[in-house]
Amino acid sequence: MGAFHRLNLLHFTLSLVVIAVNGHNITAILEGFPDYSVYNSFLTQTKLADEINTRETITCLVLNNGAMAALTSKHPLSVVKNILSLHVLLDYYDPQKLHKISDGTTLTTTLYQTTGNAPGNLGFVNITDLQGGKVGFGSAIPGSKLDSSYTKSVKQIPYNISILEISAPIIAPGILTAPAPSSSGVNITGLLEKAGCKTFASLLTSSGVLKTYESALDKGLTVFAPSDEAFKAEGVPDLSKLTNAEQVSLLEYHASPDYKPKGTLKTTKDPISTLATNGAGKYDLT
Incomplete structure (x- = not known):
């Protein structure tokens, strides 16, 4: 599981370095x-x-x-x-x-x-x-x-x-x-599948972590979902060999219990709490 974490974290960190140049932060300005x-x-x-x-x-x-x-x-x-x-x-x-x-x-x-x-x-x-x-x-x-x-x-x-x-x-x-936006009725797996993340969506369902994601929706949820191609990349471990507890930690690590669009990620310097932060592994995203 550690190798998979490093692979995704490295890719994500490099992406932030590239896109952080043009960001603005309205609250910091004000x-x-x-x-x-x-x-x-x-x-x-x-x-x-x-x-x-x-x-x-x-x-x-x-x-x-x-x-x-x-x-x-x-x-x-x-x-x-x-x-x-x-x-x-x-x-x-x-x-x-x-x-x-x-x-x-x-x-x-x-x-x-x-x-x-x-x-x-x-x-x-x-x-x-x-x-x-x-x-x-x-x-x-x-x-x-x-x-x-x-x-x-x-x-x-x-x-x-x-x-x-x-x-x-x-x-x-x-x-x-005018009605306020509601998180009820949001189909998380449907959105993931439409975005080309069917494997990740399937893992959420089979592991039971989907319910954890759904319970976090009202307060905001950001999902860092690997694409289907990412699961086929060289060096990615066989997830079927992970225990259920390890799969749960892995999937919870790929979501933050807060709404964090690209603009916020561009300017974030501190570790990002994930759904796994308070779990057994205490995994933050850095």
Whole structure:
């Protein structure tokens, strides 16, 4: 089992070295701006920070602590996540671009549009140059008002990430009652098989570790799944010769009980806890 661990760990570590160059970390950036500490905290609580960090080109419309306090005091975390995801634009907008919008107005896609819970234009934001140095923001739903406006630039890393402060939250009609994402009904083995990891999926089922994976879903789960080709590689030991306990440890080692997309992995320096961390072998991923 040790040889198999080293093989996968070496491959994974080398991959991190290659992809870490272009990463950004939104929470680390905002730590230098105490006026947005509440916003920054909720990016972590809602796990939106992880999703933001996976994007190569993005604009975050941030709210100061006063605006965030008013927002979060009225709504549960699931609604706050929906609202904040509407403030993450999947394009790069710096102050110069805001004032050079073609025809003076544009609709831009947000992170909320990617959730699958945004019918019509619910996941889009209307950006309008109001002239005189003012830029308005509002829902792209027809008839919506521009209830927010550009206040100031916070930070730009051209053309990777831009952080702009706006005056008030953008509240799209229906977003306050939109359903929160649910982990129930997620078919882990189906997703693995579709991704070319049928052998790994089969091992999860036969060993009983699938139930462990499923029980971790609500709090977040990241699976480091070897492809079918990886199991055929030279030097990989015969897993059928492992005891059941060894198979369980091996499979638990390939999952972290937390949601860790690529953006987070790019910037992670500390050992990553796995489902095997608290087991007999106490295996962390490094």
